[in-house]
Amino acid sequence: MTIELLRAAPAHRSLLRQLYELYCHDFSPMTRADIGDDGYWTGDDFLDPWPDELHIYLIKVDQHWAGFAWIAFGSYAEPQGPAHFLMDEFFVMRKYRRRGVGEWAAVWLLNQYSGLWEVGEIPENVGAQQFWRTVIGRYTEGQFQEVNVHNERWHGPVQIFTS
Numbered sequence: 001m002t003i004e005l006l007r008a009a010p011a012h013r014s015l016l017r018q019l020y021e022l023y024c025h026d027f028s029p030m031t032r033a034d035i036g037d038d039g040y041w042t043g044d045d046f047l048d049p050w051p052d053e054l055h056i057y058l059i060k061v062d063q064h065w066a067g068f069a070w071i072a073f074g075s076y077a078e079p080q081g082p083a084h085f086l087m088d089e090f091f092v093m094r095k096y097r098r099r100g101v102g103e104w105a106a107v108w109l110l111n112q113y114s115g116l117w118e119v120g121e122i123p124e125n126v127g128a129q130q131f132w133r134t135v136i137g138r139y140t141e142g143q144f145q146e147v148n149v150h151n152e153r154w155h156g157p158v159q160i161f162t163s
Contacts (some may be wrong), residue, residue: 001062003104008056009067010047016056017046019068023091030124055113059092059105066101067092069109076120076154077147084116085163087132103135110163112138120149120158129157136161 008016024041035041059067064147072088075081087109092102110117119136121128136144136159145160 001099001101003066003101003106003108004060005057005069005105007109008062008151010050010059012056012058013047013050015065016068017042019058019065019091019093020046022090022093023068026091026094027125030122054088057105059096061096061101062089065093066096067105069105071109071113074153076118076151077149077160078157079151079153084114084118087117087119090105090128102131103138106132106135107139114163116160118160120154120159121156123156132159139163 020042021040027033028035029158030039033041036043053073055071057069057071058065059069068089068091069087070089072086073083074086076086087106090102090106092105096102117134121132133146140161144159146159147155149156149158
């Protein structure tokens with residue numbers, strides 16, 4: 001199995017929207033979000049204008065699109081504090097889950113961006129919490145902190161660590 005991460009560009013907007021639709025579908029039992037009257041969760045203006053402040057990556061497995069990751073800057077735990085790396089969005093299609101794709105992609109990204117990181121999960125997403133605790137635990141050899149955040153920016157668990 002060959003896994004690749006490619007830096008997304010504005011030309012990938014349509015592809016990213018399709019992948020994000022799958023992401024929203026997966027999240028809908030947790031968020032209770034309903035699809036719009038037009039059959040989409042996202043609007044036609046999805047990623048328009050292109051968000052230069054995000055580092056967006058596409059995940060490929062054996063030359064097939066498999067997901068995405070968005071890295072932002074800021075803090076869930078201290079929104080007014082210093083900015084560091086945030087795993088803002090992370091999605092691996094169901095077909096590729098539990099095959100090492102997510103962990104490989106996460107580690108690759110953590111190795112690309114050295115510094116302080118925060119990864120947050122919504123409280124309802126127990127599977128993501130388990131995934132990130134495992135991946136971050138392995139990556140840091142258990143050297144991470146987890147806090148429960150309840151502020152204007154975030155509600156839920158956040159893992160804080162250095163890559």
